[in-house]
Amino acid sequence: MKKTIILLILISQVSFSQTLRKYSNEFLNIGVDAAAFGMGKSVVASTSDVNSIYWNPAGLVHIKDYQGSLMHAEYFAGIAKYDYAGFAMPIDDESALGFALIRFGVDDILDTAELIDSQGNIDYNRINLFSAADYALNIAYARQLPVQGLNIGFNGKIVHRNIGDFASSWGFGLDASLQFERNDWLFGLMLRDITTTFNAWSINEEEFARIQNAVPDQNQESPETVELTLPKAQFGMAKKFEIVRDFNLLTELDLNMRFTKTNDIISTGFVSIDPAFGFQIDYIDMVFLRGGIGNFQNVTEFDNSKSLSMQPNLGVGFKYQGIQIDYALTNIGSVGNALYSNVFSVKLDFDYFR
Numbered sequence: 001m002k003k004t005i006i007l008l009i010l011i012s013q014v015s016f017s018q019t020l021r022k023y024s025n026e027f028l029n030i031g032v033d034a035a036a037f038g039m040g041k042s043v044v045a046s047t048s049d050v051n052s053i054y055w056n057p058a059g060l061v062h063i064k065d066y067q068g069s070l071m072h073a074e075y076f077a078g079i080a081k082y083d084y085a086g087f088a089m090p091i092d093d094e095s096a097l098g099f100a101l102i103r104f105g106v107d108d109i110l111d112t113a114e115l116i117d118s119q120g121n122i123d124y125n126r127i128n129l130f131s132a133a134d135y136a137l138n139i140a141y142a143r144q145l146p147v148q149g150l151n152i153g154f155n156g157k158i159v160h161r162n163i164g165d166f167a168s169s170w171g172f173g174l175d176a177s178l179q180f181e182r183n184d185w186l187f188g189l190m191l192r193d194i195t196t197t198f199n200a201w202s203i204n205e206e207e208f209a210r211i212q213n214a215v216p217d218q219n220q221e222s223p224e225t226v227e228l229t230l231p232k233a234q235f236g237m238a239k240k241f242e243i244v245r246d247f248n249l250l251t252e253l254d255l256n257m258r259f260t261k262t263n264d265i266i267s268t269g270f271v272s273i274d275p276a277f278g279f280q281i282d283y284i285d286m287v288f289l290r291g292g293i294g295n296f297q298n299v300t301e302f303d304n305s306k307s308l309s310m311q312p313n314l315g316v317g318f319k320y321q322g323i324q325i326d327y328a329l330t331n332i333g334s335v336g337n338a339l340y341s342n343v344f345s346v347k348l349d350f351d352y353f354r
Contacts, residue, residue, distance in 0.1 A: 024229040025159060025171075025197060027104035027134040031055075032071055032084045034345040037328035038315015039278025040292020042252040044236030045179065045188030050088040050347065053098040053140040056190045056236075057153025058179040060088055060096035060142035065351035073343040080106050084345075088140075098140040105133030111164065130164025149181040159199060166207045173197025173229065186238040186252075197229040233257040243281070250280040254294075265296035265308065278313070288317035290328070322352025 033051040036043045044056050050067035052059030071084040081104070088098035111128040142153040155175035162168035174195045180187045203225065238252035256274040258264070266273040276294030295311035315328035324347040331341065 024227050025134075025173075025193075025199065027082075027102070028136055028157070028159070028192075029232075030082060030104065032086070032100070032102070032345075033069065033347075034071060034315060034326035034328040034343040035280075035288070035290065035317055035324075037330045037343050038290030038292065038313055038317070038326065039252065039280055040276045040294040040311070040313045042236065042238075042254040042276045042278035042292055042294065044177075044190050044234045044252075044254050045186040045238040046236070046250060046252050047188070049349075050086045050098060052142070052153070053086050053088060053100040053138050053155065054084075054102075056177045056179060056188050057098065057140035057142050057155045057175070058151040058177045058188070060098050060140060060153060061090075061094070061144050061151045063088055063090055063096055065090070065349065065354070067350065068348045069345060071343065071345035073341055075341055080104065086138075095141070095143040098138075098142075100138040100140070102136040102138070103133060105131055107131045107133075109164070130166075132163045133161070135160040151179045153177040153179075157197065159197065161199060164207075165204055167201050167203045169199040169201040171197060171199035184240045186236075186240075188234075188236040188238075190234040190236075192232040192234070193229045194231055196231060199227050199229075201225040201227075230258065230260060232259070246284045248282050248285075250282075251278070253277050256294075263297045263299070265298060267298070286319055288315075288319070288326070290315035290317070322349040323347075324349075 031037060031041045032054045036047070036051065036055060047055040047059040048062035049059070050063065050069045066089045067087070069084070069086040073082040074080065075082060083103045084100065086098065086100035088096060090096045108129045109132060111130050116122055137158040138155055140153060140155045142151060144151050153176070155177070157173040157175070159171040159173065160169070172195075173193050174197075175190065175192045176194055177190045178188065234254055234256050236252055236254040238250060241249040241251070243249050254276045256276060258272045259270065260272065261267050261269050262272040264272040264274040266275075274294065274296055276292065278290065278292030278294075281289045290313075292313040293310055294313075295309070297309045299307045299309050301307060311331050313328060313330045315326060317324060317326040319325075326345045326347070328343040329341075330343060
């Protein structure tokens with residue numbers, strides 16, 4: 001039980017550190033929409049529906065009526081739940097607005113800080129349950145620019161995170177994006193966290209005192225209360241093809257960039273680049289088959305040898321009279337013993353119901 005306590009506290013301390021971090025607010029980098037997951041998350045240039053709120057807000061200008069989207073996914077054999085809901089609408093012929101809510105959480109975590117009393121007695125009735133959850137509210141705006149085929153978008157993020165009664169935080173960030181289309185070629189640029197998205201933590205001193213007393217001589221220092229998220233960039237290039245009559249192909253190559261040194265396949269002190277490629281074959285824009293590959297990482301094995309890992313993705317979809325149902329089979333990292341995850345999403349286009 002003590003190992004469980006220590007693990008939870010270490011995770012909390014990493015989250016609270018006051019510095020620019022490579023992996024702060026990582027739940028916002030998971031992605032949304034099973035269709036995008038099926039393409040290896042290579043959709044920055046081609047996204048053009050309600051899910052553009054997340055991938056590239058500039059794509060919202062393509063919607064013609066109200067659109068809604070829901071997604072549910074589970075990670076680590078169902079331990080972590082990931083949910084998303086989005087809604088978008090055109091403002092006029094040149095602009096659009098969207099709202100999205102994301103939750104990533106682990107529920108019913110055992111709080112064993114008071115399992116053992118001061119005399120060394122174990123009392124299982126002293127175990128409590130708590131949740132650790134991350135929330136984000138996205139508000140997106142898109143507008144066509146005077147240059148033909150060029151659109152711009154912005155995404156404001158309000159972030160709330162809580163770890164039971166121990167601590168909670170609020171934060172704010174801003175994304176900016178562009179999309180450009182010319183002769184069936186699509187280009188997209190998404191700049192995430194351009195304001196270095198921050199989280200300001202509030203710590204429950206009474207609950208922290210309980211943790212301090214749970215394991216002698218460990219976790220005695222109060223964690224720092226501000227964390228900042230480094231900016232990131234995504235550049236995408238896509239092309240549409242007609243294979244034969246009624247069958248079409250969409251391909252996209254994305255470059256996901258972090259401005260720090262990581263384990264990405266291309267890594268320097270200034271920028272690290274993780275390429276991703278995806279495709280979608282559709283039959284009369286009704287039945288979809290998708291595939292993608294990405295998350296290329298340099299991995300150091302236990303014997304200090306080097307290897308390259310990658311993340312394959314598969315997906316299918318079906319659309320009929322404004323209702324689109326998508327499914328993706330994906331792996332969150334393709335390293336270790338992580339299980340594949342089943343991702344489902346539903347999209348509604350209200351234009352078909354009028």
